[in-house]
Amino acid sequence: MKINYTWKHLDRSEAAETYGNEKLERVTKYVGKVLSCEVSFETIHGEIHANLKLNADGNHFNAHNESKDIYACIDGLEDKILSQVGKHHDKKSSR
Numbered sequence: 001m002k003i004n005y006t007w008k009h010l011d012r013s014e015a016a017e018t019y020g021n022e023k024l025e026r027v028t029k030y031v032g033k034v035l036s037c038e039v040s041f042e043t044i045h046g047e048i049h050a051n052l053k054l055n056a057d058g059n060h061f062n063a064h065n066e067s068k069d070i071y072a073c074i075d076g077l078e079d080k081i082l083s084q085v086g087k088h089h090d091k092k093s094s095r
Helices: 014-029 070-093
Strands: 004-008 034-044 047-056 059-067
Touching: 014 034, 014 047, 014 070, 034 070, 047 070, 059 070
Parallel strands: 004 034
Antiparallel strands: 034 047, 047 059
């Protein structure tokens, strides 16, 4: 899965992108085809705000998390997006 990263008021971190790729790869277990995945990081008042936009199987999923630690932000995004995609997958498979 190809993930596009955007950094605003924050230096790009290749380590964080690699960590995000590993964590968000689990999403592919619940969806058939990922059309796009965008993650943006922005620093606001000393806190990192992370947003994830996922377009998969004709559906749009969004997640937002904020923390002082970028890895905690990524973990929070993973939890939120897996919850959304998992619920959608369960709903779709129960039909």
